[in-house]
Amino acid sequence: MKIGKVINNVWATRKDEALVGQKFMIVQLMDNNREFKGSIIVAADYIGAGIGETVLITQGSSSRHMRGLEYSPVDAIIVGIIDEEKES
Amino acid sequence: MKIGKVINNVWATRKDEALVGQKFMIVQLMDNNREFKGSIIVAADYIGAGIGETVLITQGSSSRHMRGLEYSPVDAIIVGIIDEEKES
Amino acid sequence: MKIGKVINNVWATRKDEALVGQKFMIVQLMDNNREFKGSIIVAADYIGAGIGETVLITQGSSSRHMRGLEYSPVDAIIVGIIDEEKES
Amino acid sequence: MKIGKVINNVWATRKDEALVGQKFMIVQLMDNNREFKGSIIVAADYIGAGIGETVLITQGSSSRHMRGLEYSPVDAIIVGIIDEEKES
Amino acid sequence: MKIGKVINNVWATRKDEALVGQKFMIVQLMDNNREFKGSIIVAADYIGAGIGETVLITQGSSSRHMRGLEYSPVDAIIVGIIDEEKES
Numbered sequence: 001m002k003i004g005k006v007i008n009n010v011w012a013t014r015k016d017e018a019l020v021g022q023k024f025m026i027v028q029l030m031d032n033n034r035e036f037k038g039s040i041i042v043a044a045d046y047i048g049a050g051i052g053e054t055v056l057i058t059q060g061s062s063s064r065h066m067r068g069l070e071y072s073p074v075d076a077i078i079v080g081i082i083d084e085e086k087e088s
Numbered sequence: 089m090k091i092g093k094v095i096n097n098v099w100a101t102r103k104d105e106a107l108v109g110q111k112f113m114i115v116q117l118m119d120n121n122r123e124f125k126g127s128i129i130v131a132a133d134y135i136g137a138g139i140g141e142t143v144l145i146t147q148g149s150s151s152r153h154m155r156g157l158e159y160s161p162v163d164a165i166i167v168g169i170i171d172e173e174k175e176s
Numbered sequence: 177m178k179i180g181k182v183i184n185n186v187w188a189t190r191k192d193e194a195l196v197g198q199k200f201m202i203v204q205l206m207d208n209n210r211e212f213k214g215s216i217i218v219a220a221d222y223i224g225a226g227i228g229e230t231v232l233i234t235q236g237s238s239s240r241h242m243r244g245l246e247y248s249p250v251d252a253i254i255v256g257i258i259d260e261e262k263e264s
Numbered sequence: 265m266k267i268g269k270v271i272n273n274v275w276a277t278r279k280d281e282a283l284v285g286q287k288f289m290i291v292q293l294m295d296n297n298r299e300f301k302g303s304i305i306v307a308a309d310y311i312g313a314g315i316g317e318t319v320l321i322t323q324g325s326s327s328r329h330m331r332g333l334e335y336s337p338v339d340a341i342i343v344g345i346i347d348e349e350k351e352s
Numbered sequence: 353m354k355i356g357k358v359i360n361n362v363w364a365t366r367k368d369e370a371l372v373g374q375k376f377m378i379v380q381l382m383d384n385n386r387e388f389k390g391s392i393i394v395a396a397d398y399i400g401a402g403i404g405e406t407v408l409i410t411q412g413s414s415s416r417h418m419r420g421l422e423y424s425p426v427d428a429i430i431v432g433i434i435d436e437e438k439e440s
Contacts, residue, residue: 037120148324163322178392232394258363
């Protein structure tokens with residue numbers, strides 16, 4: 001899994017039917033120096049993450065192993081929101 | 089998912105039979121500074137993306153979870169066109 | 177597989193149900209110069225790795241081929257702890 | 265998919281049985297500046313690509329979705345040869 | 353597939369049961385300049401590769417498509433040893 005910071009929502013009116021009704025967030029991943037200056041990705045969100053929160057991201061086929069996503073063309077999801085006070 | 093900008097169509101006359109009739113676009117991905125200077129990829133397009141549009145890309149096995157692609161040797165697809173006015 | 181050094185535990189109170197009760201560790205991967213200054217990832221741990229240990233990490237769909245993880249949205253796991261005295 | 269230039273054939277006398285009789289090519293991928301100075305990979309070839317040709321490459325599990333490769337330990341294949349006159 | 357040079361064996365006494373009895377090698381991959389200064393990975397070896405040999409590596413789910421590895425949490429294997437005299 002990867003650690004990232006939620007930057008913004010992203011909207012796509014024209015999209016694959018299987019993605020209708022899903023919430024997508026732009027997330028910047030943590031780099032090798034532990035700063036949020038790494039890769040920019042878009043992840044589906046079912047946890048209810050907000051802009052500015054630090055999140056845990058699962059990528060690849062494993063991201064389709066969440067409720068009802070088995071046949072969705074999604075390759076990244078937010079699987080958790082990292083607790084602030086304990087993250088080093 | 090990744091964000092990219094559509095650069096051009098790509099044509100391949102000599103290709104695997106399973107790819108005949110499909111539309112392929114060259115897309116440059118967004119880099120860590122949010123500029124479209126990242127990786128260059130080719131994605132199958134079923135949404136109808138045009139040159140210059142900002143698109144959402146799904147990669148890997150998840151890209152075969154779209155209509156009729158289960159047995160196609162495709163590893164990247166355009167799954168949406170990002171709305172301009174709301175993208176930050 | 178990748179080689180990494182365990183940096184810390186990570187806690188996420190708000191997370192996908194399928195991840196409840198699992199232990200997650202932040203791991204920094206070995207870079208091209210064999211120093212632990214590479215990518216930062218989070219891996220599920222069933223081996224019992226401790227902070228500071230050198231571990232073997234499996235990523236992708238192969239990480240779900242461990243006891244009971246077939247339907248879990250996990251994309252990285254610790255599969256072993258590397259013996260110190262023999263590692264070059 | 266990725267774009268690459270075929271550099272050479274590669275031969276491996278000692279190899280997994282499932283790879284016997286297959287043709288493998290070394291390919292250098294296009295980098296972010298659209299030059300063929302990117303990653304070096306080896307891809308299985310069923311299209312009949314020649315040294316110096318520009319090819320389309322599929323990677324990952326999708327590369328096993330070609331004739332008879334379902335059980336082969338191959339993670340990259342040449343799926344097409346890109347037409348020269350139209351490629352920008 | 354990737355090309356790499358075998359650096360050393362790696363031993364992990366504490367590991368997942370499914371990995372017991374397997375041989376693991378540390379391999380450094382070929383970089384964009386064709387030198388073995390790229391990523392460091394660990395691959396399972398069933399071919400019998402020795403330290404210093406140039407090998408072909410398959411990664412991802414395709415690496416589990418070898419004898420008996422379908423349920424093993426392995427994400428990289430050595431699938432061949434590259435013939436020296438013909439490699440350019």
